[in-house]
Amino acid sequence: MKSIQQDLFTKYRFLSNLLLTQDGNKLIYVESCADIEKNDYQQRMHVIDTKDHQETLTGKWMKRCVIYSLDNNSVLMVQNDEKDRLIHTRFVRINLKSGEEKEAFTLPCIVNKIENFNEEYYLVNATIQRSLPQYHHQSIEERKNMIDEKKKDDDYLILDEYPFFFNGEGIINGNRSTLLLVNKKTMEIKDLVKETIDVESYDICGDEIVYAGVDYTSFKGKWSYVWKVNVSSGDTSVLFDDIMQIYRVFYKGEKVVVLGTFAKEYGAMEAGKFYELKHKSMHFLADNEYSMYNSIGSDCRFGRLKNFLKWKDQAYFITTEGSRSIVVRLTEHGLEKMVNFEGSCDDFAVKDNEIYLIAMKDQKLQEVYVQKDHELKQLTYLNEEVFKDAYVAHPEKVTVEKKDLTGWVLKPKDFDPHQSYPAIMDIHGGPKTAYGEVFYHEMQVWANLGYFVFFCNPRGSDGKGNAFADLRKNYGKIDYEDLMDFCDQVLKRYPAIDKNRLGVTGGSYGGYMTNWIVGHTDRFKAAVSQRSISNWISEVCASDYGIDFPIEQEFDDLYHCQQELWDMSPLKYVNNVKTPTLFIHSIEDYRCPIWEALQMYTALKCRGVDTKLVAFKGENHELSRSGKPLHRLRRLNEITQWMEKYLK
Secondary structure (H helix, E strand, O other): OEOOOHHHHHHOOEEEEEEEOOOOOEEEEEEEEEEHHHOEEEEEEEEEEOOOOOEEEEOOOEOOOOEEEOOOOEEEEEOOOOOOOOOOEEEEEEEOOOOOEEEEEEEOOEEEEEEEOOOOEEEEEEEEEOOOOOHHHOOHHHHHHHHHHHHOOOOOOOOOOEOOEEOOOEEOOOEEEEEEEEEOOOOOEEEOOOOOEEEEEEEEEOOEEEEEEEEOOOEOOOOOEEEEEEOOOOOEEEEEOOOOEEEEEEEEOOEEEEEEEOOOOOHHHOOOEEEEEEOOEEEEEEOOOOOOOOOEOOOOOOOOOOOEEEEOOEEEEEEEEOOEEEEEEEEOOEEEEEEOOOEEEEEEEEEOOEEEEEEEEOOOOOEEEEEEOOEEEEOOOOOOOOOOOEOOOOOEEEEEHHHOEEEEEEOOOOOOOOOOEEEEEEEOOOOOOEOOOOOOHHHHHHHHOOOEEEEEEOOOOOOOOHHHHOOOOOOOOHHHHHHHHHHHHHHHHOOOEEEEEEEEEEEOHHHHHHHHHHOOOOOOOEEEEEOOOOOHHHHHHHOOOOOHHHHHHOOOOOOOOHHHHHHOOHHHHHHHOOOOEEEEEEOOOOOOOOHHHHHHHHHHHHOOOOEEEEEEOOOOOOHHHHOOHHHHHHHHHHHHHHHHHHHO
16 A cells, blocks of 8 residues: 655645636636646636536636626636736636636726626725825826835835734735726716724625624724725725624624624633624524534635625524534524535535535645535546555544543554554644644655644644633643643553653644644654744734734733733743654744744753754745645655664
8 A cells, every 4th residue: 555655745636716607607726736846726617507517617727716607608717917117906707618818807806706786886805005195096107106205215115004014914014905986888986984993793684784894093993893885985984993803794684793702701712603693793593603604614715715605694604513514504493504514614505405615624735515405426537546555544533531522543554563663743823723534745755754643633623612612821731731642542542652662743833832842741752843833922913813812811011911911922931841842833934933943942052951943934834735836845845754764
């Protein structure tokens, strides 16, 4: 039986951008794969007939394939000229029968989403820049002049707002997500939202648009307001201006429905409940304990995936329950489960009694499925051959009953119960995410190299409700206890694991916990800390997450909480560390900036602990999931070599 090698992910197909035409007769999705020659990814569009489930069109490979379905016979595809210095989004129209491309139009803004508002107008969600006022209303010559004027500041970084950068997007100082109305014939653009408002979600009902967001010019707070604009009259009214964290606003019939939290029971990380918004107040509709998005982790996704859609005035969501992500629908009686299997629903589209999915199940990579009459049918087989005759470890569930703690173990290839094996504990990020029974490339590589691999969802994880996810003022305490208890349980159940050859690794929150673990125990003989946090004081002051953390921790004084932050910082305990530790970080990581790794690395190096830091240029917090292919391979090789050095 063949082994899964480190570079096998370059053969994987990643699926995304699942759409239906308006009549529901054609299903569209995007396929992505690694382009090793260019150290990038390439994408192409596929079209499936929903009547016989046969593929009718396969598009050509291109660098990026972002598509929008606005009618029955064609799609709009973004096709920008990267050498063009103007800020714009260029669209071509693709015929879904012939694949023929025709120039459509260009909009002088960064388009995040475009949809039909009515027969006369498009509604566009776009990113605009406050330092270029009225740019999208200017002539081409005026826009060129504005760009030339702005280029004079290219050698300077000028910040006058908070937040000022965001992971994967770079500097966002002055950026606003806004709503524009675009005339389909004249391409005339009309602003629907004040230029200082950052729109976070929105929905359409007839001539009206409801939207939630934050209005700010200096500091963006955590609490959102709700507005309504009548497109015909141009009148805008405030529907809600109290303190609430709003995750989504949408229409259900003519009702305005809000998914959000007042953060009174479990703080600002509390899962949102559903409310009807009327007379400027929230009226309870339905309870909810889970995140209304897919928080099941994997390193085998790439592209645009959605967690929410409307179909015939019904609202559907992807949510995380336990160790699976499922599709639910909001009804008068609460949330109804529509798709529910062990695995991950990554994207979806709805047509009457059919739900189309991009999903991961049975330790397979993403494929397209359709569920009808509660039966799930696989429609694509793009990844069918990649694991042929190869060893794929299937997760074995392990529980710590007294704590309602669930995790899994992957056995090594060619496992012999009479032999002794090293093991690696992998810790997820978040912390409010979750592991599930889905394929993880890095874990499969290690299992194929002869390691046990084990992982779990400690307290703080998603999928088990607000109380389980509540880590306020408990970072490094109850979660650390859970991880150690799970490790003990795994060692008890699998005596073939050599307890003297244990490694630990994790990224983001998992990197934080790796840093914390090596400062509190010597049981692990090697550690790899990825995109980690070592000092909450510096993290709060300079991360794109920043001040949200002490807000979520509900410290008594947000601006004088240095002792609380220091007490939960791994750097405080660095003098205890004896474990050889490798640090993996990206230089453009704005979620966990690189100085978080540098502080731990410097302290260990000065104390004579074996350590190494590998920093990746041009990468951000998503290195392990969507970084450049050769960078992802180098990262995995570095981690694997470090474990091999100390555990074998």
